[in-house]
Amino acid sequence: SQTDDERALSDSSTEASAVPSHPLWPDIERITLEQLTFAQQGVGEGWEIFEQDGEMKLYKREKEVNGLVQDTLKAVHVVKGVTGFEMANCFFQPEYRFGWETTLEEMKIIEKVSDDAILFHQIHKRVWPASQRDAVFWSHIRQIPDSENPDGEPIWVVCNKSLAKDHPAAPDKKGKYTRAFLTAVIVCQTIITKHPNDEDELSRAEVTCKISYCSHVDPGGWVPAAATRAVYKREYPKFLRKFTSYVIDECQDKPVRT
Numbered sequence: 001s002q003t004d005d006e007r008a009l010s011d012s013s014t015e016a017s018a019v020p021s022h023p024l025w026p027d028i029e030r031i032t033l034e035q036l037t038f039a040q041q042g043v044g045e046g047w048e049i050f051e052q053d054g055e056m057k058l059y060k061r062e063k064e065v066n067g068l069v070q071d072t073l074k075a076v077h078v079v080k081g082v083t084g085f086e087m088a089n090c091f092f093q094p095e096y097r098f099g100w101e102t103t104l105e106e107m108k109i110i111e112k113v114s115d116d117a118i119l120f121h122q123i124h125k126r127v128w129p130a131s132q133r134d135a136v137f138w139s140h141i142r143q144i145p146d147s148e149n150p151d152g153e154p155i156w157v158v159c160n161k162s163l164a165k166d167h168p169a170a171p172d173k174k175g176k177y178t179r180a181f182l183t184a185v186i187v188c189q190t191i192i193t194k195h196p197n198d199e200d201e202l203s204r205a206e207v208t209c210k211i212s213y214c215s216h217v218d219p220g221g222w223v224p225a226a227a228t229r230a231v232y233k234r235e236y237p238k239f240l241r242k243f244t245s246y247v248i249d250e251c252q253d254k255p256v257r258t
């Protein structure tokens, strides 16, 4: 069954939707497209693989600024039986988040910018050796035609980006939490492995989803470089496994949605 949010989202792709007049909109628009381009680039020079499990591959690109880790992660995965829309939608819609996000203590919607953009405040569990983190970020989902194959399956992208400044609805509680700054993007595309007849509904056996996830974390505060790297080396693969198995379970007995 579709929620109202999901209905609004799928309707919005068939209607000419107005450009939201929100002050964050120009940033949301620009950064989402930049992150999409970044996620679509290959992993050539500068990237180092640090984990592989079947189709799941995780790469890192190390960088330090004044002794603080500013590494970037890129992960690619291929997941059978789910679509790009289903993956992206589960990543974006708040009602699914506690089902897969294992590092979360609290999630609050600060503002709905539009049907496809939400401003969140999240308090993360103290899985990290240092103090507890919180974050204020916008999240935006959109569908983009595949420029290399305009008649093929569209690309679904969700971009999450921390606000650079404090937000009045979620002031920085220094001392209680350390504010972390993240940029994350997930790019999903359905591969249809067998083309069905017109009358046939697409079955789960005929769809596969190609995923690319990139993330850049600035943990905020001072954390030794080795600690940050040890945490993300453990947490990113955990997140990808948990998230993909959650989406598979969530969609299993439901009709395929592209």
Ligand code: 16H
Binding pocket: 097, 101, 103, 104, 122, 128, 129, 130, 135, 136, 137, 160, 161, 162, 180, 181, 182, 183, 184, 217, 219, 223, 227, 228, 229, 231, 232, 235, 236, 239
């Ligand atoms: O993308 C993930 N989760 C999103 C949904 O909860 C939110 C995320 C986000 C969060 C805050 C601000 C912007 C965006 O996109 C999955 C995230 C998986 C997290 C892996 C852990 C990374 C750990 C980095 C090391 C920090 C070390 C700190 C102290 C030692």
